[in-house]
Every structure is written in structure tokens, then in C-alpha cells.
Amino acid sequence: MNPRRIVAALPVLLLFALSACSNAAPSGYVPPSSTTPSGSGHGAVTGASEVAEPQLHLVAVDGTGNVGMLDLLGNSETKLGTVAPPSSTVSDGRYVFATTSKGVEIVDSGVWTWDHGDHFHYYRSTPALLGTVVGGGAPAVSTSTLSTAGGTGLFFPESGEAVLLDNASLSRGEIRERFRIKLPPHRGLVVPVGDGAIVTTPDAEGKPAALQYYTAEGKPLEGAQADCSDGQGSIVTRIGAVVGCADGAVLITGQGDAPALEKVPYPDAASAMAAVKFDARKGRPTVAGMGGPSGVWLLSTRQRSWTWLPTPIPMVRASAVDDEQGHIVTLDDEGRVHVYIAKTGQEAGVTEPLLPKTTLTSSSLDSVSLTVDAQRAYLNAPTDGLVYEIDFADRARIARTLTPSVQPVFIAETGR
Template structure:
């Protein structure tokens, strides 16, 4: 089933201390300006020859630290309020404090020009707070200099769309704020629009189209228990109890495709999707051994049974059809996305974290995987193509509670 949304308006747009530390970063960008040439450039930022990859972390107390993966230097960015959760788009960190979302600019990003990339570096910064009440769910796009960033507050019900271009200039600007019935919902940016969930009874059940200024467009799609969203090269995925919605722009309009689970799928639904940023294939768990992979190009699901109970699964989307998984015993498994076969595995690197209720983060990159061990006070770099070899280990004095790979 496909719905179309006609365009009505266009959008203008660690405490982690590692073995060494740098001084505090500036609290605002040095020279904000508008994008210079449509290639992700911002005045005051330096364009460089390679991606400035790093691990930006927030500890339980809110301390923000950046580890440069190229030279292993460490920058203390500052502190936010104690976070309850965190989301990222590969540049910004959105720390959910329960009473709002604090925005951190890591100062490193990549601009995707489809056939090539541009890489930038600037001063990291603490940008400020988006006010709200209750758990915040953040939805981003693959651009950190244009478009919108959506935030849904479960306590107040507020649906907020931020201007991402304004974020790139150090300014938090709301394009709209809509009052809704409080629920654990979503605000998902799609081109010059946003899809906003609305609660329909106890289950919650609709996705409604809005312009960048919050005006309703007439688009409404049923989606029972909406939960989980991710943006790929193809479009924005929204998880529903019976499958997923895929929203993308086609001929100047937003098109929504419904991708139901196969009829033989067991009970359960994916509530969190993971992949290598931007790749068309995403993965999630509908149960400890129930892996579900969505190919957004083919609009098709693949169902796999995991070889062991899992905590997280993420699709690499490479030519080898690689799937990475974190097992409940703390091992990282390298699996085949075709049949679920185990290709390689690590030792139980984060067994203490998993057993103690901490939440390790597993991140897929083009060449490496990164795993956080809050209880172990370590960050691991894993070469998943080389027998799951642990390539580097970074010891920390404080727990890396929330981790993002930035510069992507």
C-alpha cells in the first residue's frame, strides 16, 4: 500500500576520562554561518581529506568526552545534565535527561554527495537544551547541516521538529512544536516534511503528515504501536506492530510504503533498528533469538534465528552480507545476513556490563565495529572481517554509559 504527501512547503534547510585528557572545549562554534556551497561546508570549519572519526561519549553524570580514533587524542567537551538516553546522527549527540534534550556538537561530520564525500572538522560545542517532559525519542536524517531533527516527548506529548541547518550554526531553533496526547511516539523528518505519530486508543495507532511549519497535510497511515525509526539511503523507516512503514520523497512528494512482516513471522515486533549509517539494510530483534532484517530497497524482510540469545543486532550492509550481534553473554558475533551462520566471534568482552544491567553499545562502521563496556570501563575496536579480532582497546576511568561514533 502506498500513500502520497504533496509538498506544501520547503524546509530552509567520557565523565569519560581516558588515559590522557585535553582541556575543555569552547561552548559555542567559533564562526557560525550558512552552508557555503551545498556540500556541507560551514564557515569556521576546516575541510579535510579523510573522515574525522571519533567516539564521543557521555557518562552517567553527564560528562562529555571525545576520543579521536585517528591520533587517539582526547578532548573534554564539557558536561550536560545526567542523561537517561542518547541518540546521534553521526555529528550531534542528543542527550535525553527526562526534562528535555541537551544537544552536543561533536565538531566532526561527513557530507554525503552520493558518489563522493566531504569531511569537516570544527570546534565541539554544547548547544543547549530543547525543553520537554518525559522520555524523549529522537529521529534524525543522514544530513547534519540541512533538513530537520524530530523529538517526541512521552510525558508532555510535545512533538518537536528542530532546524538542523540552524544546529550547524550553533542555534537551537524549533520549526514546530505540536501538542498531542502523551504517548511514546515519534517525530520522523522526511525531506521537507515530518511524520508525527498520534495515539489512537491504548495501542497508539496513526502516523500523520505535517509540513515543516507543523500544518497537517492530509496524510494519515495506520501504525499500531509505532516504535523505532531509522533513516537509510532509501528513506525513513518507522516500526509498527505488523511490520514497517517506509517514507521517502518521490517526484516532489512524500510516498509511504507499507512493508508487513511475512505471514510466517512469529509473534513480536522490532522496536529498535540498527545499521551502518545510511546503508539500505537495517536489522532489529523481535525477541532474544528472533532477528529481522529489512532491505529498504527490495521492501522485503528476512527472518533469521540467532545462534544464541542476543542483546542487539546491526546490519553492516556490505558485499559480504555481514550482520553483527551482541550476545547476552557479552560476545560479539559476526553472522551471515543470509542464513544467520556464525562466521567469527570474540571472547565475552562485556559480560559484566550485560549481567549487571548496563547497556553496551555496538556500532557498525565500514571497516570496524565499536563496542562500549560501561562496567568494564573500556571501549573496544573490533575488526569483524578479520576473525572478529580486537584491534584496539581504550581503557577509561569512568563508565562510558552512552557512546556515538562521530565524524561519519
């Protein structure tokens, strides 16, 4: 039996114990067996099947735009179609947002998890290519924790267009913009919060300097602002949304008409560079922030505090699992994956070099992703056509080496 299936089946007990609560099918799609879908408050969508375990897949996009899905439980593959050649991708655990010459092309993997706090619901529907959102320049894409509620934010730096997409519409196969706001061009962010979003505003030099909350109608909410010099990097946890700033981060909590923007400053004695990119297991309160190469920032959104994890070798990627052991998974500049324990800072495992040095010292690094879920980490080797599945709880053991038929220049783990 596939060992990934054994691990993935564990949440089934939790689901049954706690839950009281159209496009043509691509080649290779097989409708799953299902239970009765839950109500709309549980992430159900008309035509989707609720299933007993998370439908974990890897979506791979190659350099020419071919898109495929690899079932991590059954090893079957599905060809989804083609987008324009991508320069980057972002995923929320269901959709893949591919930046191309056309704009942002959206792939719906058709598999997702609804986080209900103390338990989860799992769904599967027909995957599809949904279409394109146009704008000026390569946008920053910010996702939320739920694929059937809230929104997805896009900021186009050349045109200054701030766009908030409606996730409920996306889940029905429709691209609908809640708002599109024109701001001065800058390297901005649109970070979903409730039904609206936090949007950066620039200073006179065109650098992000402050944050403003906009309602779903695209109206700025008075009193919902915060300073955020050189704002870059965002992530949404179950506690709230995070935006990185030069002197710390702003944590945005609350819903509806009263979001709270709270500064979480770096410790007074901190000498490390500010975090500019955040990664973590989807929805977890503690996130890893990549700044300089000498270590990793850990931000606890629950405790409103930072912890610095120094590393003896330069790191280029880091992600927080935020499990009971506090695993932190990193990638160094020699292509090795390391596992650290957050509480002690001790290294718990390391792999041999998995990526060639050329991948780590060129623009190819932009396509390398290190994704974590509750049991595994996934690292793509774009030039080798491989994806490494790593058991971080077992001293960074390579559990499987996957070879998708679509070259994994970009990957995303979906079904989470």
C-alpha cells in the same frame, strides 16, 4: 602507523576521484589542515574545514555528565564540558542528544560526513555544547542522515509534545524548532522526512496507531497518512525513513509536498516478534531490527522485503553493516559479539565475553551500544571503562581496546 588511519584513508581516493563538485575551543582542540570548503549543497558550514578523510571520534559521556572526545585516528582526547547526568543518548554521527533531567542536551562533536551519493565530503569544526530542548518525559529521538540539512525529531511522551529541530541551525550552533505540536501523551515518534516529519498519533487507549506527515510549518498534510499499530522504532536510510509497526514497517520516501507512505509487511509465515529497534551503518539501505531474542530481522528498504536471521542464542543488540559481504554484528546475552553473513546466515566470528553478566541483565544494558561503520564495530563496557574496537571482517577480532579518560557509560561514534 595507526592501522585505523590506513583504513580510514581509503575514502580519500574516492573523494578526489569523484568530487567535482562560535564557541571557545575546548581544551585539547587542534584546528586541522583543510582544503577549500565546498558549497552549501555539500555540507559545508561557515568556519568549518573540509578535510581529506573522515574525522572519526568517540564521544563518551560518563554517569555524572562529563563529556569527552577520543580521536580514533590520532588517539588525542578533548574535554568538551558537562551536561546533567544522562539517562540515554542518541547520535546522528555528528551530534549527541543526551536525555537528562533538564530535557535533551545537545553536544556538537564538530565532525561530520556529507553523503553525496557517489562520494563523500568530510568536515571538522570546533566542538561545543549547544544547549537544551525542554519537554515532558524522556523523549524518543529520531535523527536523519545529514547533520547540516533536514531535521531531528523529538517526542516527549508525558506532555505529548512533538518537536522538529532544524539541522541547518544546529550546524551553526543555534537550536531552532521548526515546529512544536501538542498531541495526546503517548509513546510517540517524530521521524524527519525532507523538511517535515512523520509523527505518530495514538488510539483511544493511548497507543501509537497511525502516522501523519507534518510540513516544516507543523501542518498535517492531507493524504499523507498510514496505519501503524504499536508504532515504535525508527531509522532513516538513503532510501527513506522507516517506522516499525506490529505487522511490519512503514517506509516513507519522497520529499517536499508528496511523501509516499508504503507498508512493508512481515512475511505471511513469520512467527517472530516484531522489531522494536533498528540499527545499521549510517545511511545504508539494509537495517537490522531487534525484536525477540531468537533472531534478527533484516529489512531491505531498497527491495521492500524482510529476512529473518535465526540465532542459536539470545541476542540483545544487532546492527547491519550492509557491505559487500553482508556482515551483521550482534551482541548476545552472555556479552559476546558475533558476526553473521546475511546471505547465508552463517556465523563468521565470535569474541570471548566482553561484558559482565550483570551489565546484560539490568538497567545497565540501556547504556550499552553496538555501533558499526565501514570497517569496525564499537562496543562500550560501561562498568569497566573500556571500548572495544572490533574488526568484523576478520572473524570478530578485537583490533583495539580503548580507555577514554571520560568513563564511556554512553558512547557515540561521530565523524561518520
